[in-house]
Amino acid sequence: MSAFQRRVAGYRQALPVMLGSVALLVFAGACRTGEREGGEAVTVAADPGKEIYDRVCFACHSIGEGPRIGPDLKDIHQVRAHDWLVRWLRDPVGMTKTDSIGRAILAQWNNVPMVSPNLNDEEIDQVLDYITRVSEGRTVAASEDLGPVELTPAAFEEGSRIYFDRCAGCHGTLRAGATGPNIQPERTTQIGTAAIRAILANGTPGGMPPWGRQGILSADELTLMAKFVQLPPPDPPQRPLSEIRASWSLKVPVASRPKAPQTTRDWENYFGVILRDAGQVAIIDGDTYEHITTVETGFAVHILRSSSTGRYFYAIGRDGRVTLIDLWTETPTLVAQVQGCTDARSVEGSKYPGYEDRYLIEGCYWPTQYVVYDGLTLEPLSVTDVGGSTYDTNEPLTEVRVAAIVASHNGPVWMVALKESGFVAIVDYSKKGFPVVSRIPAERFLHDGGWDHSGRYFLVAANMRNKMVVIDAETQELAATFETGVRPHPGRGANWQDPEFGWVNATTHIGQGLLSVYGADPANHPQHAWKVVRQVPFTGTGSLFLKTHPNSAWVWFDMALNNDPEGARQTCVYSKQEAKVHRCWTVGDRGRAVHFEYNRAGTEVWVSVWDPKGELVIYDDKTLAEKHRIRGDWLVTPTGKFNVHNTAEDVY
Template identity: 50%
Template sequence: MKKLNLLGLVLLVSFITFSCKNTKEEKRPKNDKIVQNGVTLTKKEMEKGSTLFFDRCAGCHGSSRKGATGPHLLPIAPKGDNRPGTTLLGVAGIRAFIENGTPAGMPEWKGILSEEEIELMTRFLQVDPPITPPFGLKEIKETWKLIVPVADRPTKPQHTRNINNYFGVIMRDAGKVAIIDGDTKEKITVLKTGFAVHILRTSASGRYIYSIGRDGRITMIDTYPKIPNIVAEVRESFDARSVEVSKYKGYEDKYLIAGGYNPSHFVIFDAQTLEPISVTSTSGKACDGKKEFIKEARVAAIVASHTDPLWVINIKERGMVALVDYTNPKEPKVTEIPTARFLHDGGWDATGHYFLVAANASNKIVVIDVPNKKLVKIIETGIKPHPGRGTNIKNKLGSLWVTSHLGENKISFIKTDKGPGRWTVVKEVKAPGVGGGALFVKSHPKSKHLWVDRTLNPDSDLHASVDVFDTQTFEHLKTITMPKGVDGRMVHMEYNEAGNEVWVSVFMGKQSALLIYNDKTLKLKKVIKEDWVQNPTGKFNIYNTTHDIY
């Protein structure tokens, strides 16, 4: 509460200070300094600020700072947006938000960003954002590198390891992906991929791992060699979050899709070589039917259907779920389904028939019947649901799909099978402590446990722990705290192929680590914290990722 009172006082002071300023926009002088709204940045500072924003802020606030999950960060508020422009907040107001975070899920950046970086951002956010140059099929093709041609790759594994239980581990800030043998817990290799790697997806056969970074770079990793290696690379945009392969029968491992944040488009590739095939813009009108044309309509999560030759993509700012038919990849047929803004992440129900996705800025979960290409339901859940891909459990209430929330301490269980209460929240539970900040939930068909992190909660005890619930009774079983010798925030749980181990990352601290727990006893089995472990985030088990088990 003290933080909120301080925030209100700072904003009031900022408003009074701003009211006395001459807010007339000034032009860039000849010495190449940007002077605007009473603040000054050099060209070098502008470049550094752009990099910081891209790395830390663009995911929630948009590459062009127009807002999405988080509010806009423009000097003057866009028409129709009642939230203040950054010039109204001023240096003190912006600093307060950066240092303290917000109850709605923004983390506090004090201690993560340096004092110099925070001071720079208080000025950078008061000038107009840089303009993004074009990046179409021609530019994408120029980035394509076929490192190992298909004919030169092995036709069968050159080792006796169990590829199904490999883990791909993202080391986000290092721009690397580690491949770990889940049976032996041995690091096999660490590969340089792209800046701020976001997710990994596997080919339908499970052979290839595709990574995509926030710089839009896609890296294709082959697991058949004794030491997995990179066989192709391409850049699909300046900023991206999602990649997926074709999984429908007859199209396995044939095509790949990646979604751009900036530019806003999706790109289809040859999944064996990463050669670009086509680019389709996702700009357009929003789901509410208003005439406003939304240029920055970013592609969030993408999933591959097992029942039809199509991908399901979420167009964030427009609130559209698009079904992309890839039978003709040069001219893909797109069916858009209006839902709710702003779409983010989601996954399949237990049948693989229905897709559930968070419209987290609208506090809703959207349900899509994919084979019949229609909206089923929009469900109110809580403040800023953030399920990751969600997770599926089954108990006396039926088949349930689960989401956690960024903005409040709530875990919602949505009934997905037929019967009374279908497509409604039939149960809600809370973890210990106050506030949200949960990024991921995780369970497994062979487990009776539900794991929930609190990564973005400002409380240091909460974000350094995960909570475990009984999937049958909903009882809170245990808060698992950070073991000695590691330091940071616990994030993202992933099961092994057998469903009897849970892997958790520790990042954003003084000592990174991977923690491996026995899912039955909830006891720590192993800590991996060698020097090569650098700020790990997402972990993806090959078998579970290939078969959409979550």
Template identity: 45%
Template sequence: MAGLFASLSLLSLGVAQASAPAMTAAEKEAAKKIYFERCAGCHGVLRKGATGKNLEPHWEKVQADGSKLEGGTLKLGTKRLENIIAYGTEGGMVNYDDILTKDEINLMARYIQNAPDVPPEFSLQDMKDSWKLIVPVDQRPKKQMNKVNLKNVFAITLRDAGKLALVDGDTHKIWKILDTGYAVHISRLSASGRYVYTVGRDGLTTIIDMWFEEPTTVATVRLGSDARSVDVSKFAGYEDKYLIGGTYWPPQYSIMDGETLEPIKVVSTRGQTVDGEYHPEPRVASIVASMIKPEWVVNVKETGQILLVDYTDLKNLKTTTIESAKFLHDGGWDASKRYFMVAANASNKVAAVDTKTGKLAALVDTAKIPHPGRGANFVHPKFGPVWSTGHLGDDVVSLISTPSEEKKYAQYKQHNWKVVQELKMPGAGNLFVKTHPKSKHFWADAPMNPEREVAESVYVFDMNDLNKAPKQLNVAKDSGLPESKAIRRAVQPEYNVAGDEVWISLWGGKTDQSAIVVYDDKTLKVKRVITDPEIVTPTGKFNVFNTMHDVY
């Protein structure tokens, strides 16, 4: 429920109820499940807020002038909360009236007025107890046993089914659908491109070996009860030696063997924020592997701290802590692969980490709630190399000038670490932007917008003339699928390895037929609609080659 209460002044509403509404044990269990699946990602398990607002029954904060600001869900009351949940807000929260029933909306309005439940911790021993080595390394193929072009395979999350679809990008045919954790957040690739690593929001991590005749899950482990990110070690000599995974709950990161997932180490991220306050739930939002050092970049959401974790000696772990801004979320590399750009979305900033020097390079002010996914890199005709991000809370895409050591780009140095242009979108609610070195198009979605036509479309900018309005492609109509009462959200443009196709997920409800709509990047015409009864709520897509080499 991203952005809940974004435009509300809680003090002006008055106290609607003195105590929390009563709930049965069965109602609490049902609400707890919905909250985990739909709300915890933005508002936190303890409901202290991050991308979304604080959802505690009562909270208070001492401001800089010493005055006390108070608020909470109890001040809003059940009816007001029902309206917010049903119809969404301009702050990036979608309307849930086509996702939840009226009874479920009432249930959630009452649930968030009750004190949050605190889940159990998850130790290294808990990880070890959950670990399953299904196929030992010595029993796996010594060479690729199929004829599929692995570079052009797409790993596609089937969110609500708890599965991952591997689709052959050359033939547009489903290769294999495998069980994974619930709502896989990302898929990452081994240095060789052989293994697909997934992490579900329920904390389950898997390795899928694509060298078998059919893709096979060879190991699984659980990181905790809520997770978002994994990545392998990529530095020369350490390729795939280790895998790191970050959890939302408990707030920690874990290090495992890269080929077997055997747990090795767990490190807590609880501690002080950049404002000097202790936070009990600083979640690990995103992790990437440095290209130039044996390090991972670990972004801790609530504290605003960026950790550079050196994996050369796990017994004597060395970590560099870089202060940036709250609340860190997702991001990607600039074109040089030296700077990691990460959204501090509740602070309306993008932090740039110089992985060569191990220091913060810049904090760039942006429009409201930047949400880049990995972002997108291209050479702007006026400002040189730029990295871009869309916004959940504003109707623009921000282009940020990035440094380059190439002499031909020296003339653009004066623009570095500034937003040099904002591309106008039809509304807020963007999640992902994407382009490709071989393309002249820049794609942006808007799935979190409450308006059907906006959410069901993607927008394509011409990079030869960025002042032109983007072309709208209504993915839902282009799919040829029957009309649906629920909004079918068009999400996450992803290029194929050749850079001449763009794949869009059409994310319908559980009872609606969903699809992957493939567009020709040059003509912007539909090439193929991939649909099947097993294609249920598709969201993130990751092309093997582009993910391996951070092509975006």
């Protein structure tokens, strides 16, 4: 294997996952010239096999240039019989279940299935003929000339903007990778502009959205980004406390706020709904389904958190802007804002008795720091650097991002997951300066997580290591790590009592269609604790979220990372009692079905149709019947939904 092949093989083993919006635009290969036997010049129009290959295969495969995301197809006609190849292209997912060779291929390629190319038999014959001709040298697979890897200052600035919006979350500000692979120039220049462009256009089986086919990036933007990631990343700015203070805006002082709720609505059953691309949060009455108001919150809100009392929503945008929303006013009101990071994903309030609503922590993706604020005003109080080295090899790191943060109900501490270094930091907010009092070695590439049913154990995914990590908050020690599947993504997880294994938790995966249930009851079922006890495969290539409620018989999960647009619109429920998937169905006719939230009583489940023309679909949790569908021009790309009571009390 050449150095180039080894580099690309390494790239394949770390498939990126980047979240995007949804539409549909078929990406077609550009018109290129090849050579038929006998010297006849052919174009895409005259060579349908080439057109199909460029459109369907090129992003994942080469013919004679080594592996990309999938294997090199050169001489595949000599390795596999023609009828086998036809059957494979008709139904690759089915073949991995029924055919011994198919199962072996799936295992070899990290259990990431090939998405069905949706070709008819004539098209299959045409593309196989093209691969054979190129393999035998009878056709030249000339690459499209996309020009030199050079960008004007304006184009580089536009590339930086797109990268921040669509790529940085998984690949990092400095492109060193985490949830997605390292895409620094040392790697990307070996892949080349044409191959990168095809990957961006068509996505990957591991969950990276097809930015071109979805219509998120135009043809010119695909070429721009394919070149941009081959150039050195710009130097990102730092953000000291002085700059954070300068950004602080207290719009309504505490003394001017109501002393009691000014609304007759059940504000504890409000839903905060993220309108991702609009930079807004909508507040909806969970009893009447009425849209109460929309709050301008800043760029691409990632999550909402409720304060300990539930009175306030904290919104964190990907631009690092924190917004404080008062729910006691007659109409929910923005009362303060501040920007502590240039890129962020996490925020959490203080929840220990005696500290309710007193403090707030924001974790930065960039710079490598966390910021603590006054919980009622967002006045910046302190900044703490979290940089350092990896927990296992002591490798110095230039980028350490703060991922999940959870607040203990049993002590004045926050559990802070440090993504690249693999430590879980414990921040004590009862101490002056809000210091890190413990750094627990865990596993690298920590991402999302939540509490077990007892509130003692912090369960967090190390998704690029295919593991869940268990931290004992009482002893401040690592309790366990264990593998669950290809890139677990539990959100905050789901707690319930299994009829056989007692208390369990679960995760879905962004790299495969798999629900993994694991024991989480060390007190009563120690033999099953922190071990996978059930694996439930489902159709599709990946999921983002799952959710349950103590009053529910179900665990809901989405298929939002399915590369098949129809599959991405489905949701499923797992029966706690039957220990199997009970039912799957299509939620909407566009976009993706994503994220779940229960009402306060646990009798209804809200699901987002993630689309520019979004919807919120409300189901009766007992019967699974649709009860209501919220629509409106204001409902732009709805993603996460957060019920006040459930979020404040960590009900999941």
